[in-house]
Amino acid sequence: MRFAKEELKEYPVSEVCKVLGVSKSNYYKERKRTEKEEKEEEKAVVQSFAENHGRYGRIRIRKELQRKGIEISEYRISNILRKNGLKAKCGRRRKWRKEKKDAPQYLEENLIKKKFEVVQPNYLWCSDITELRCHGTKVYVCGIIDVATRRIVGWSIAKTQTQKLVQDAFRMAVGRNPKRPENAVYHSDRGCQYTAKKTKELVESHGFRKSMSRPGKPNDNQPIESFWRTLECEMDDIRSLRFEEAARTIVNFIEMYYNADRLHSGINYMSPNDFFSL
Template sequence: MSKKPRRSYDAAFKLQVVNMITTQGLSISQVCQDMRLGESMVRRWLQQFKAEQSGLPGIGKPLTPEQQRIRQLEAEVRQLKSDNDLLKKAFRLLCPGAEVTYQVIKPLQAEKAHSLKQCCRVLEVSRSGYYTSVKREQDVKPVSEVAVQLTSVFEASGRCYGSRRIRAALVNKGIPIGRYKVRSLMRQHQLRTVWKRKFVHTTDSNHPLPVYDNVLNRQFRPEAPNRAWVADITYIRTLAGWLYLAVVLDLYSRKIVGWAMAPSMPAELVCSALKMALIQRQPQPGLIVHSDRGSQYASHEYTQLIEDYGLIGSMSRKGNCWDNSVMERFFLNLKMERVWRRQYANHPEAVKDITDYIVCFYNSQRLHSGLGNVPPNVYEQEMARA
């Protein structure tokens, strides 16, 4: 008995049979009876067709290289979509804000790797918002070097310089600028001096002691140093009680040449300040020392010191603060620029800070408008060389 020859079927025939069943509505049994095919074989062809349609290799038939490349690209697309969804969820969770998103877009635009439309769509922001952000940055003016120098001068002065002194300090640094420009920059950068006024009466002129005539008579511009000094007392508030400051000032350079501090106002306080000035400056006889009519300056100890050094005593008229206005102005500067900005816990703390103001700032650094906007020490040095 001879065997029936084995029939072979190509791919086109298999596809034709499958189409009859899937698209033309014929049943498997009808197709098998008509074409004399085995049902198990036809069912295997259907299973292989469905597997290939879903992206899997057919049963008993591997994918071609082209199909493998297509499947790989499809897998990469699915992975990228999954990663993109993850990044979007994380981006929304962090809530960076629109401005941060615009900062991410700007370098991408500079590289020209992606269009603005694509960047805004992926990052879920509007293009109009991006353009507004760019325009807002262009409208912001960069901080100029002059503004930096101006702020530096203001801070170095202890935040007490006004527009006139700041302008003078900048001119001394070689920066030409007008006062009104300084004022506008100070307003722009919110540089303001804040002062508070307090008052305590320190002069007691109701006493029977002898007083000097007003020899100085408001001649506040002597031609040389150590020709005319002025002296006075003021108060300093501390949490431990009042501290009193006696000062001697040379009218020629407006330099503080002597000072003393104590918790009370005996005659010894003003004598200590005058002795300090005499030892430091070694003046010639005939120097005028002007003060108010306070009992300390009319005391026997003080007047004896005046006579011993051959000095000429001078006192303001009663109740006339203008006769000693230069010293009053120094006290006002001291309190506006230092004392009223502090809260001293005790006397030693106040003594240390006020000494620092006199020696390290007022005499050495503070620009004096009456001296051509230079400090007293610099003025004396320049006049000595001239």
């Protein structure tokens, strides 16, 4: 009926009914039902877009609606979004954070070499620091992502990027995940926070092997870099917030949205928490 409505609307109803092999009464009944369905579909798409604060495009909206038993094409979703003037937020290329190289350095080889096809939870963690801006100051966030489940297992937030920032995030991660496989890997760049002696000792004391990216190669740490693109796209609105409120906004995004609800393409469009629970 949607085809008939869109493609045959220039033709008389009697001719359309003849082509479709239906009576006029059934045609109008079906057309009314189709219009109702279209309104319900439009409402569902707009609602999904709003509930995810403009973060979902046509692919994720379709996946979310499928989980609710609503089948609708990406093409139809695109048309609805366009009709309502809705455009999803999109990630942008990250500005590469220059690594600070202070002596002494405890450098490690790259153990993973971009091999991110990991299936065992907590076997490979990737960590990095990103810089955001809020009212009157900078915000530094250290995050640790579990590559197998895409969960952010540890994080810390501060006004300065110190060893403590990295170490606090790591302590959170190991505290939340006491069960870990042997020979687990903790990967990072070569910034001074990661090459520090105390950081090395902390990581190794929990049974992790330390791995580091090649100098100036952010793609060696792709899983956490991908997360930062998502986070930074979402955090434009914290520029007007003071540090404490900005920090709460970031924590809420990580814990209540990204880990708990956001559908991730790398784990079959499930949320990290749901995938971890399988």
